[in-house]
Amino acid sequence: MTIDEDCKRGTPRRKAERPTEILHAAFEEFVLTGYAATRLEDVAARAGVTKGTIYFHFQNKENVFNQMVRELSKPMHQRTQQFLDENQHCGIEFLSSYLDFSYAEVLEDRHAREILRLLIAEATRFPDLVDEHFQYVLHPVFMRLQQTLADGVRDCRIRNTPAATCPDLLLSPMLALNVFLLVFADRKPIDPKKHLEAAKDLILYGLLPRKA
């Protein structure tokens, strides 16, 4: 009976998850060969359906890519939002927390890592995706970092210096680590924990005033 029930529920539940399964299959294929070289037929095969099924759920290939990026970015968006929410009003300690957080994102979420690569590669073809990513992930973080730096300078907890007006620098090590991992991992082994430690060391020490 339980089995029967499972079966009965099983099929519709699976059906409801079809689109998601297709998007995950699409992710793997797009990561493997990039947008243009990916064949919808391979996506279908990986998802265990046929090409026609994809067109039942999505309008076309572009739409699959768009939906895929949105679907696979969602957790990252949510975690980022949650991180920002949970770390309001914590002063310059936010800088250290953010470095921890951003490194964890890159290191522990393959989706996040590879989607950045896809966005870099296909930025020209999918400007709207880039916009979305910027709007939902980067911009809020930038704003908060900028605010944190400004507050720190005002409180004299951070040096009044060019670096304090450039929140980009706080993203740089993570971005670079990502590129290193994606592109040069085979030639140049990287120890991400040491990388993070060094980045925190450099950035925090570099921002704090001498007497701090």
Add this chain to the structure above:
Amino acid sequence: MTIDEDCKRGTPRRKAERPTEILHAAFEEFVLTGYAATRLEDVAARAGVTKGTIYFHFQNKENVFNQMVRELSKPMHQRTQQFLDENQHCGIEFLSSYLDFSYAEVLEDRHAREILRLLIAEATRFPDLVDEHFQYVLHPVFMRLQQTLADGVRDCRIRNTPAATCPDLLLSPMLALNVFLLVFADRKPIDPKKHLEAAKDLILYGLLPRKA
């Protein structure tokens, strides 16, 4: 007379330069749409020749891409080598010089900038190119930075700290700037000079001992 001579040499010189012209046309097209989506016919049109001509000079599309990256990377390779040669034995001033140099590369050489993007995007399909790039550009720089940091620590001119063992950090701002310029330039205007100034400030201040 000079004009006549130029004219006379003109045609053969053009013929000899055809492959290079094609590679430059290929660069523009590959940058525009990526490897897979680029049509060799468009490359030909841009170079002012026909498809057949491309296949007279190159074996196939992959070969065009490979040769293109090599050709367009050559100046960058040479400048990098020259920079390393001219800045031997200059102590920790090398760090500052390198930041200046690397930022100049990214900002002033569109080829260097876009080829990095192409390498990131097509790393899976062209692992050999990534190897070459690493070997000729990144690896020598890494080695020198590492040495410089180690020397600086020994001389007590640089703090003995995790950051001093991670030359990656010295590349990070330039890499990140590159990504920002390539991907987010439209949404987030960047002032590269301020960026450089801030990076130098942060890195140098962060590495030097307090009493130095």
Add this chain to the structure above:
Amino acid sequence: MTIDEDCKRGTPRRKAERPTEILHAAFEEFVLTGYAATRLEDVAARAGVTKGTIYFHFQNKENVFNQMVRELSKPMHQRTQQFLDENQHCGIEFLSSYLDFSYAEVLEDRHAREILRLLIAEATRFPDLVDEHFQYVLHPVFMRLQQTLADGVRDCRIRNTPAATCPDLLLSPMLALNVFLLVFADRKPIDPKKHLEAAKDLILYGLLPRKA
């Protein structure tokens, strides 16, 4: 009613027969111009489909040729096998029967005739097809002819002579007729029945002992 039923079944049946239809169209085109000069587009047009459809059912042009030869040879294989089965243990009368049979094959089955030409023409490119043809058609016949000749010699119904050890000679007139028909038919009209009669006359008379 029967017509209606036929009509209703018509469409799916046609779909199931598509590959076969394509192979028959391919036969005509390959016969007309040979393998290399045949355009798959013409094959498609003749079959009433588009180029893409061919690639849905077959891997590539070579595969179309291979399958075509197999498909169109099948009847010949079967008739040959059937002939061998039905003519066991019939002594040297088998020789005469076989001449009748082989001439009928060549004369009445245009497929058999032209496929021989294609195999001759494309033997270098399709060695496997030649192997198959040899294995399924020629070899069994050879074996039986050889056995028949040997038995005949032992029974003194056939002369003990070099010709009795060379079954090739029993195939020769048919092969030659085929070549004449394929190549020289326009210049040299041939009466196949007279040809067969003469061949039987020559071969049988040449093999039988004088007092037989």
Add this chain to the structure above:
Amino acid sequence: MTIDEDCKRGTPRRKAERPTEILHAAFEEFVLTGYAATRLEDVAARAGVTKGTIYFHFQNKENVFNQMVRELSKPMHQRTQQFLDENQHCGIEFLSSYLDFSYAEVLEDRHAREILRLLIAEATRFPDLVDEHFQYVLHPVFMRLQQTLADGVRDCRIRNTPAATCPDLLLSPMLALNVFLLVFADRKPIDPKKHLEAAKDLILYGLLPRKA
């Protein structure tokens, strides 16, 4: 000096032979892959010249094929003519001589053998070549064989029988041997001498009257 002279004579002599060299190179390539699949570039490379040179000596690819068949057939034409001339008025011994001659042609002249294959393969595309071949090689032989058989029957040295009116049969073994050698040589080793002996045995015995 001698060297100089050799050089001086050498070049023009070679130049005069260029077209012939090209035709021999063409033969090898056409034999290898057939007319349509042969690239003039490969012909040129084999002849040690460039594509352009071929077009200096020949109008186009078809012309190369035509000239090649003519050039490479010439010796066969001449030997055939010579054979016919030298064997006039020799009665039915001519039959035996002709079998010897035709087998020798096939076995000892690879050109003759392969050109037959090319004619079979490309008969549709080059009807004029087939005509020429028929006119210069086959027809004269046919006529003579027919005459010889008729004379033999009149003289009662040959049976008055259907086989005596079908000179095709006298060509059959040689034609079949050719096909066997060209197509099935790898699968079915053939002893040409035994084949010839058997053919002569069968044909002559089959044609001669019993009391002869």
Add this chain to the structure above:
DNA sequence: TATGAATGAGCTTTCATTCAT
């Protein structure tokens, strides 16, 4: 004579997309 560069038509093959079932 001979060459090498260039052409352009044409071919095989791919694949996003459609649609009857």
Add this chain to the structure above:
DNA sequence: GATGAATGAAAGCTCATTCAT
């Protein structure tokens, strides 16, 4: 919902042919 057959536009690549030198 899902499928498989079919399409057709387009892309990579080939190669006979031309021609300035």
